[in-house]
Amino acid sequence: MKRISEAEKPGLVIALMLIFILFERFLIQCGLPGAIIYLLDIANMYLLIQILYNKKVERFWVWIVSYAILIIAAALVALPNYSVWGGNVVYTIIEIRNIVRFLIFFMACATFLTKDSIDKIFRILVAYFYINSIYIIYQYFTFHPEGTWMRGDLLNGFFGTATGGNTFVNALMLVVIVYLLNAWSNKEVRFLSLFVPLIISVAIAGMIELKAYFVEVAVIYVWYLIRKKKSNKEKWMNVVLIVALLVVVYAAIQYMLLEYPWFRETMSIKGILQSVTDTNGYTGEQDLNRFTGIFTISKSIFHGELGEILLGIGLGNAVSYSIGGNATVFNQLYDATHYSWFSNTYVFIQNGFFGVAIYIFIFVYMFFKKKTNKEMKFITEIIAVLAVFLFFYGEALKTDAGYFVYFALASGWIMVSKKKCVEILE
Structure with missing residues (x-):
């Protein structure tokens, strides 16, 4: 067995972190304490030490400055608001951790x-995708929990049979499909290596009621058609793929409507437009709409107060969890709005428009910034676009599913020099 050198250890830690995330929810569901997720923080601290030791921070100064401004501003705003909203220093520190972990x-x-x-890690994710898809299909036919109106939210394979697993399934499928599409366009894999998982992923999305995935696949493929040069043979292959994809998407939607007939109105053009613009909320009751929630908060919660709209109420003053049973005043008052279900509303409440703008700026910067790894710049570009969508659509970027997204985003800036070639997982 090959001895792992000091230079290889950070790469191995990165791979092990991602593998751990693939199974963390399953392990917790099997009885392990939820605190095992903090193993990722220990690994992140090791990675930060290695980055500083190797003096590799200078090329990330835009990211570091952006995050520093965001954190310092939100922490300073939080301090005078502790007495109003019931936050404290511990909550603020935890929220700072939630932000910087992805940067590190x-x-x-x-x-x-x-x-x-990075190819080896991507291939691990592809292999897991196949295994997990088989598990989800098995769950679809065998798992019928009582007392739930939305079974699809619970069919997540090794990501567990609890609400929230869909977020991980979605992030994984996006990363896998974007990687395979890029690899196929670079002639690194065969057509079937893309065709089969793409069709499977769309079918899975229909089974588990992952409506957003249909939109995400369309965005991925449109950007591919715009950005990638194609030979005549590839053009014909694309025709075959598009036709097959449209057929499977149609079948998946019909199957989803059969399983969840109440979606029929929401899947129409009128329903989609209404879901984007309606202020009634995600469940149609008193909660927030994922796309208009910021404006509802500005009017109904912040009452037009300019300071809160611009800077929020500070990091830690609106956390959706409690320590020792002590929830924040904000959470007690507004938990029914489900503001924590979407990254953009959660960030807006604590960081204001200023924080939301910085988050979006970071992804826009990643999109336009010149990449060091030309072979994978397509991955970074399209994931940056999808990250903005995920920021508004759900909570992926505030959960451990975000590690998949940031791993893919980094592919455009990986080491390309032969002088420091890091080989892992051998």
């Missing part, structure tokens, strides 16, 4: 991985 992981991936090593 992104920098580590871009610093310590190479094309070969």
